[in-house]
Amino acid sequence: MKVLFLHGWHSVPGGVKPTHLVRNGLEVINPKLDDDDFEQALRTAQACYQEHHPEVIVGSSRGGALAMNIKAPKAKLVLLCPAWKNWGRANRVKSNTIILHSRLDDVIPYQDSEELARESQATLLEVGHDHRLADEQSLEVLLWACKLPASTDGLSEIDQQVPLNEEACYLCDSCGEEIVIPLDLTQGASQTYVEDCPVCCHANIIHVQVDVRGNLSVTAEPEQD
Numbered sequence: 001m002k003v004l005f006l007h008g009w010h011s012v013p014g015g016v017k018p019t020h021l022v023r024n025g026l027e028v029i030n031p032k033l034d035d036d037d038f039e040q041a042l043r044t045a046q047a048c049y050q051e052h053h054p055e056v057i058v059g060s061s062r063g064g065a066l067a068m069n070i071k072a073p074k075a076k077l078v079l080l081c082p083a084w085k086n087w088g089r090a091n092r093v094k095s096n097t098i099i100l101h102s103r104l105d106d107v108i109p110y111q112d113s114e115e116l117a118r119e120s121q122a123t124l125l126e127v128g129h130d131h132r133l134a135d136e137q138s139l140e141v142l143l144w145a146c147k148l149p150a151s152t153d154g155l156s157e158i159d160q161q162v163p164l165n166e167e168a169c170y171l172c173d174s175c176g177e178e179i180v181i182p183l184d185l186t187q188g189a190s191q192t193y194v195e196d197c198p199v200c201c202h203a204n205i206i207h208v209q210v211d212v213r214g215n216l217s218v219t220a221e222p223e224q225d
């Protein structure tokens, strides 16, 4: 999967976020963008899109505004605390856009992303605890958002209800008890792990699956010897 990563103002290519994507097997195009001239940065980003045809464009802060303002009809956008009120003219995004933002961001208000998500019917996920979104959880959600299938009609219906940290339950195959488990979907939309039933102690293989509509399914099967 090919990702065009547009860095923020006074940031440089090769930061923690694009590096995390590269380490997880994504091909990342990470151009140096002019800090002072937004129009120039826009031309650079547009030229990169034209040359590489990325499936996903990630834009961080001012880079988010760049991502919103280039013509990229086929790419899915993943925006990190996008500074769309500070730069550029675009004030809407495609409904399959995923926006990541922290309520504790003291550079770009979280409310800007709430407004953008609401007006565009895009998906807003609250992650991290600052403007950089370079913490472990934010990086995992960023990776997850990039890898999510770019279906054009499904994502709008997630309606920011993706349960990032919730509970679910499964029926133990051995004793039939309903077991509640905590969910951490920052670990990915598809997870498999082994857990001992807290009631009867039999080992179960737990499968957790979230589809693009945010529907969750949790199933368990006995572990094979």
Ligand SMILES: [Zn+2]
Residues within 6 Å of the ligand: 172, 173, 174, 175, 176, 177, 197, 198, 199, 200, 201, 202
């Ligand atoms: Zn059991």
